[in-house]
Amino acid sequence: xxxxxxxxxxxxxxxxxxxxxxxxxxxxxxxxxxxxxxxxxxxxxxxxxxxxxxxxxxxxxxxxxxxxxxxxxxxxxxxxxxxxxxxxxxxxxxxxxxxxxxxxxxxxxxxxxxxxxxxxxxxxx
Numbered sequence: 529x530x531x532x533x534x535x536x537x538x539x540x541x542x543x544x545x546x547x548x549x550x551x552x553x554x555x556x557x558x559x560x561x562x563x564x565x566x567x568x569x570x571x572x573x574x575x576x577x578x579x580x581x582x583x584x585x586x587x588x589x590x591x592x593x594x595x596x597x598x599x600x601x602x603x604x605x606x607x608x609x610x611x612x613x614x615x616x617x618x619x620x621x622x623x624x625x626x627x628x629x630x631x632x633x634x635x636x637x638x639x640x641x642x643x644x645x646x647x648x649x650x651x652x653x
Contacts, residue, residue: 532571539564553587555598562602565609574613581606595629597640604647623648 543564546557565580585606588599607622627644634641 532567535567536564536571539567553591555591558584558587558591558598558602562605565605569609569612574609578606578609578613581609595633597630597633600626600630600633600640600644604644607647620648 539560543557543560546554546560550557561580561584565577565584568574568577568580581602585599585602588596588602592599603622604626607619607626610616610619610622623644627641627648630638630641630644
């Protein structure tokens with residue numbers, strides 16, 4: 529079994545445990561789900577990644593709010609997955625949200641704000 533396949537098995541098990549122990553919207557649970565989505569993405573399983581990222585983003589918006597730094601990272605992750613699937617309009621809609629909110633929350637010179645601006649520019653190319 530390859531490293532990514534092993535990681536998928538471990539993360540899926542951790543996610544099931546986190547949901548059971550902490551609940552579906554606990555920050556730790558959302559973090560494990562995001563890691564599993566990233567692993568799916570690395571494997572090219574973009575539909576699986578998108579499904580998890582969508583769930584994580586919606587949960588983070590409910591729990592933390594739309595402009596929480598973690599929610600913004602989850603938004604950027606889903607936008608990246610959309611872009612990789614060729615869904616450029618959907619990706620751009622999300623990518624526009626991130627730098628604007630990041631500027632308000634973190635400041636114009638914060639590295640996450642600068643990364644969000646770069647990601648938006650790359651999506652628009």
